[in-house]
Amino acid sequence: MRVAIVIDIINAIFEFIFNVLNGALDPILTQLAEIGFREPVVQFMLINAILGLSIYMTLNCGLFSLANAGFMAVGAYVSVILTQKYDAEFGLSLLGGALAAGLVAIPIGLPVLRLRSVYLAIATIGFGEIVRIVVLNVDTIATDLFNPDEPIELTFGARGISRIPKLTETAHLVFFLILMGYLLYRMQRSRFGRAMTAIRQDEKVATTLGINVVYYKNMAFILGAMIAGVAGGFSGHATRIITPKDYGFDKAVDILAYAVLGGLGHWSGPIIGGMALKAIPERLRYLNEYTGALTGAVLLLIIIYLPSGLVSLGQPSFWRRGGRFEGARRLAGIGVALIVLTNMLPLRNLGSDEVLLGLEYWHLWGLGAGVGLIYWITSRQPASTGGRFSLPMSAVTGLLALGLIIAGLIGRIDQPGDGYYVLVFGLLLATAAGVIPYAPQHTETPPAEQVEGSHA
C-alpha cells in the first residue's frame, strides 16, 4: 500500500519533469529538424553522448578500457527483455540493465584492471567479443542444458530481438544527460574525483598518498559499465531491434573515438564528441557513397589538427599557444580541408540546389577562399618561438589551397568522375597543411602535454 503511494509520487514527479522538458525541447527540435537533424537522429546523438560519458569515467581514471560496447549489450538485452517479457516500466528496465551491466563489471574488473594500457584495451576487447558470442549462443546452449524438448528463446541468436516497444523519448535522454553532467561536474571536485585524477596522473604517487587504487579503479569501471548499460537500454528502445553484431569491436572503437574526438580534458568533451560523430555522417549523408570516406577523413583531420579534441576550441590557451595566430591557423586548416572536401567530392551526383548548412555553393567557395587566405597570411607570420616552420613550404600550401578554390570557382573540376581524384588531392593538401607548420625543429624538450603511458 505505502509502496504504491511512493511509486505514484515518483511517477508524478518524473511526469512533471518530462512535461517541462518536452515543452522546452519542442522549439529546439523543430529548429534542428529544419536543418536536417530529425528527432531520431537527435536521439542517437544523445545516446552517443551518454556512451561518451561512460568511457570518460574509465579514461578519467587512466584506464584504457574498450569494454563499453559489451556492457552496452548487457544493458540493452536485459532492459529489452524486462520490458518485452515482463512488462516492466521503462525506468525500472533501464535500472535493471544498468545493474546487470554493473554486476557483470565486478568479476571482470577485478582481474583485468591490473593490466595496463594496450594490454587492458585488448583484454576488454576480448571481453566485448565474449559478450557478443554469449548473446549469440545463449539460446542454443540453454536449450541443450536445461530443456531439450522445448527451445528456450531469450536473445533469439543472430536474428536479435525485434518489435521492441519504442519507449525512448528525447526528454528522457536529455534528463539523463543533464543528471549525469551534473553528477560528473560535482564528482570532479569531490574527493572521489580528485582521487581518480590522481590515479590517472601517477598511480604510484596516488598509492603513496593513501588512495586505494584498486577500489577507485574498480568503481570507475563499474560506474562506466552502468552508464553504458543505460545507454544500451535507451538505444534498444529507440532502434526497436537489437542484434549481437550491433555491439562488436567496431562499436567499442567508435565509443573510444567519441571520447578522444571530443577531448578528455573536460567532462563535456565526450558528450560533444559523441554528438559530433553522429551529426557529421548525418550532415554528409547527401554525399551518398562518399559519406563513409569523408567521415573517416574528418576524424583524421580533427585528430591531427586538434590533438586535445573539440573542447580545446573553448579553452583560451588553445588560441594563445604558440603565437598569436596559432589557433586561427589550425581552425583555418580544418576549414579549408573540410570545405574543399565537402564541396568538390559530390559534384557528380549533386543538383545545383544542394546546399550545405544553408549556404549555397558560391558562398562556400567564397568562404573557402577567405579561409585559405587567412591560412596563408597567418602561416607567413613567424611564430613567437621563432623559426618553427619554413616560409616557402607554407606559402606553397597556401597557394595550393587557393589554386584548388579557384579551380572550383571556374568549374574545371566539376566534370563527373573527377571527384575521387579531388578527394585524394584535398587530403594530401590537408595533410601538408597540417604537417608543415608543425614540424618542430627543436626537439630537446618534449611538450608538457606528453602523457605517454599514463592513459595511452
Next chain:
Amino acid sequence: MDINVPQQLVNALWLGGLYSLFALGYALIFSVLGLLNLSHSAVFACGAFVGLYTACGDEVFTTTCTELDRPIWIVIPAAMIGAGIVSVAVDRVAFWPLRKRNAPRMNQLISSIGAAALLVNLLQIQFGAAQQRFPFGSIPNDPVSGLPVVITPIQITALVIALGLMFALRILVKRTRLGREMRTVAFNERVASLLGVNVDRTYMTAFFIAGALAGAAGMMYGLAFNSMTPFMGESVSLKGLTVIVLGGLGSIEGAVIGGFLIAAIEVFSVALGRSDIRDAFVFLLLFVILVVRPRGLLGQGVEDRA
C-alpha cells in the same frame, strides 16, 4: 566423435600461415612504434585489390573480372608493393603528424581508425561493395592428387610463401643492419637517433614491410577463398590482434606461433561441430592469457623492455 586429424592439421597449417603473416605486420609496428595500427586490416584489403587490379585491368572498376590480362602469379608481388606503399602513406598521413608532436598513443590509435575507415570506403567507391573474384579456372583449385589429404595448389603456395616471408623477415630483423636499426628504434627512439640511426626512415621502412606482409596475406586470402570485398579485413583484424597478444605483443616468433595456434583452435572447434562458439574459445583463451600471463607466450616482460 571421429575427425580426420591429418586433414584438419593441414587446414590449420595453411590458414595459420596466413594469420601469422597478417599478424606479423601488427607485431612489427607494435614493436617498433609501440602502438596498435588498426588500419592494418584495411591495408590487407588494399593489397588484395591492388593484386586483382594488376591481373585484371580496368575491368574490375565496372564489372567483375572475366579474363586475366596478366599471369596470375603477378598478383602477389603487386599486392605486396601496393599494400606497402599504402601502408607508408597511412604512416605519413595518420601517424607522422601526431608522432612529431608527441601526441598520446590513444590519439594515434584513433587516427589509425580514421585512416582505416577512409581506406575501406575508398576501396568501396572504387571497386563497389559487391564481392569480387578471379575468373573461374584461373586459379589452380583442384586438389593435388596422390596425397592422403585434400589440399589445393593455392593452399600449398600460400603456406610456402607465408613461411618464406616469415623466414626472410626473421633474417632481416636479426641479421641485417636495417634490422639492427629497427630494434634500436624499438628500444629507444632517442638513443637510436643519438647513435646515428635515421629514425624517420626506419619507421617508414617498418611500415612498408608491415604493409607488404599484410598485402601478401590479403592477396593469398583472396586467392584461397576466391572472394574479395572491401570489408574483408574485418574478419581478420580482431584475429590478428588476438594472435599478437597470444604470442606476446611485439614478438615476431610469438606472432608466428600464435597464428598457427589460433588457426588450429578455429579449425578443430569447427571440426568438433561447434562452429557457432569457435570464436568464444579464441577470446576466452585471449582473456585467460592476458590475465595470467600478460606478456604472452613468448613476449618479454614490460619491465625488461623499458
